[in-house]
Amino acid sequence: MENNKSRVLIVDDMRINRIVLASILATHGITSDQAESGIECIDLCKANDYDLVLLDHRMPELDGVDTLVRLKEMFKERGKDVPIICHTTEEGRSNVNLYKAAGFADVLIKPVDPRELYEAIMMYLGDEEHSSDTEEDTSYDSGLSDAEIVSGERSGDYEIDVKKEIEKLPVWLKIIPQLDLGVGVTNCGDYEDYLDALYIFYSSVDEKADELGFFLEYEDWTMYALRVHSLKSMARLVGAKKLGKTAAMLEAAAREENYSLIKRETGDFLKAYREFKNSLSPIENEEIFANKAKESEQISPVISKENNPFHRPSILYIQSGEGIVKKGIVNNLTEAKFNVITIPDEPDRIITGRNEADIVIYNPGSNDASNISITMNLLGEICQDDSKILCLTGELTDINKAMASNGSHRVSRTYPRPVDIGTFVNDMVFYTELETDFHRKKTIFVVDDDPAYLSVIHHWLSSLYNVQCFNSGSEMLSGLSTVTPDLLLLDLEMPKMDGFDLMKIIRTDYTDPRIPIILLTGNSNKDIVFHVLEYKPDGYLLKTSPKENILDVIRRFFAESMFKLAHEGKAVNDENT
Structure with missing residues (x-):
């Protein structure tokens, strides 16, 4: 850690x-x-x-x-x-x-x-900065001052120098008083992705403002609340904090049926919203940014095996010294067409060889407990960080020493002597299939009634995943008839069929009820959380989460799913043996 x-x-x-x-x-x-x-x-x-x-x-x-x-x-x-x-x-x-x-x-x-x-x-937890949610919300306090956000002091594996990213932004953008560039850059990841999101936000202003005016005129308060909610999320994402705060106030008023406040305040809000668009109009002249926004509509090609370092069925075999177990296992794996890379259990060699294979086998040999503990601690961290499958083999006493060390939680299976080679090779084939599937370019369906947010999330994800976006639950259900995605990202608040209804249909009526679902929402109210958990989503993300947080959650979700399958396969094999 x-x-x-x-x-x-x-x-x-x-x-x-x-x-x-x-x-x-x-x-x-x-x-x-x-x-x-x-x-x-x-x-x-x-x-x-x-x-x-x-x-x-x-x-x-x-x-x-x-x-x-x-x-x-x-x-x-x-x-x-x-x-x-x-x-x-x-x-x-x-x-x-x-x-x-x-x-x-x-x-x-x-x-x-x-x-x-x-x-x-x-x-x-001391003075560390933990908040990744920089929005002003009635349910959560971000815990970060604006100065701290701009300084780039964020928790997590991903950190950027926000000040340097802001320096790369055009001068005209830095003089817009309503825009908190630190918040926007922090949320989006870097200055280029921030400009992409800002261009999408700018392009959607007229449509969103017209819709709000229409729903206000016809007093369609349900649709009004949904539209002002999506506007709030996008405003917070790009750092338009004042707009986001007012939108949150109007959303709360709609849900509390305080329609007199909405009628009184919406006119001024829409005026400020359109004026804010005017202040962003120079972005039209930044051709590179407009082109980047258009590129977000294109889906990147599938990663080929030549570009994928994990396509070879390779195994990293780590052992102290030579032994019969090592020679027998290596020979049998080689005969089974595996590429076996053998190295000693030395930290430097392990770190150097960590990228050579996606399955790791450790034979503690006759090492003392302290050396085994050091090796296991290192392997546990590497296999967790790199999503590798870790197995142990050797004498039972040595395996027990390893399993008593830090890092044992990442072990999928142990193979004490005498090793059943047939079972062992079959397991390695199974683990290779899991790793191959993990590194396959996954398909993700995103459902959100806000086209602007769909454009942003598509741009963020499409270089890593095959992303299909849908404006409604009914469209997505039609899409399921031809493609079964690896993951669904569902917006919780949508008209006609909201995320809760959609999740209910998939969990109870759909032919494959275990399609993984992560909910995306702009609301962090705990009552809403309890409401949706009845149908057991696989995750829950705020739409205003920074780009890198969203990418990290999705990556870890797929990694942990693979790890869980490895353990389930272990349990099945244990029953069979």
Whole structure:
């Protein structure tokens, strides 16, 4: 784990609670793992370093207090003081002092309020900047000042020098007072992608303003709320904070049926909106930006095998010294047409050879526990970061030493001596197929009634995935009749058939109910989160999340799906043997 990125463990026996907490943390750019029991929590804490643990009090078998005691002992032995926060039901409110006396750093009452969770994060994770959501929202506080945003001080693996990116922007853009360039560049990733998004925003102003005026005139408040909601999301994405704030106010008024406020304020809002477009009009003269926006409509070609470094069935075999196990395994893999690369278990050689193959086999040999621990820790990080499959082989005692080390959580299967070569080779074929599928260019369907947002998200994703965009749920369902995508990104708030209705249809009526679904929404209200989780989405993203956060979430989703399949294949093979 990198020093500048906090990692939180969420422990709860209810899946819905884990997803809600993980979604809240993700909006602040914080990585989290999940455990559904005290035993699993302890195992994960043995294998990983965490900066904070969110621990449910009431769980079967090993409850929160018993788990707390064991964790405290473990952390004490490591010389670490990891804060453990209890999250419990309303009936536990009267026992807050008892929980703290037991050793919990703090107590949160479920359903956890996002603001309370964020305050706890900032209190117990120090001075790091965690928020990835730079919008002004009534449910979440970004936790970053404008100065901090402009400085580029963001959490996560992806960091940019925002000041340098802003310097590359045209001078005319820097003198527009309503535009926060730091927020826009941070959200979009770099100055070029920011200009692309800004051009799309500029091009959609007239259409959106006309629609709002039409729905106001005919008092279609449902459509008014949907359109002002999408306008809010796009305004926040490009850093038009004042417009975004007013749009959020009008959206709230529509949902609260405060129609007199809408009638009073919409005229001035639309005037300011169109004037804002006029201030952006010089972008028409920046030919390169207009061309880039048009390029966003083109789908990139599929990656060929020649350009894909993972197409070869290669295996990286790591062992201390020579041995019969190594020679036998390597010979059999070679006969099965695998390209086997053998290296010693030396950190420098492992780091150098990490890109040579996508399956890693480690034979601890007769190494002492400390050397095995060092190698396993390195392999665990590499295989997690690079989405590689890790297996162990060798003597059972050496494998047990490895499995007691950090990094063991990434092991898909172990093969103690004597190794069943037939099963072993078949497993490697299966893992190769998983890796090949993972590196295949995936197809993603995006459904959103806002053409401007579809243009932005298509531009962001199309260099990495085959992206098909749809303006409505009915269009997307028609698309499913010819193509089954690898992932659906659904806008939650759409007319006629919203994301919730669409997810319900797919989960209950569609022939393939397990098509993965990640919800995209401009609302981070926890009530909405609970509402949609009834049909178990595979993820939940704010539409105003920065580009790199969205790309990272999608990449990690596919990586973890592959890892899960590897473990499921292991379980099936275990049953067969």
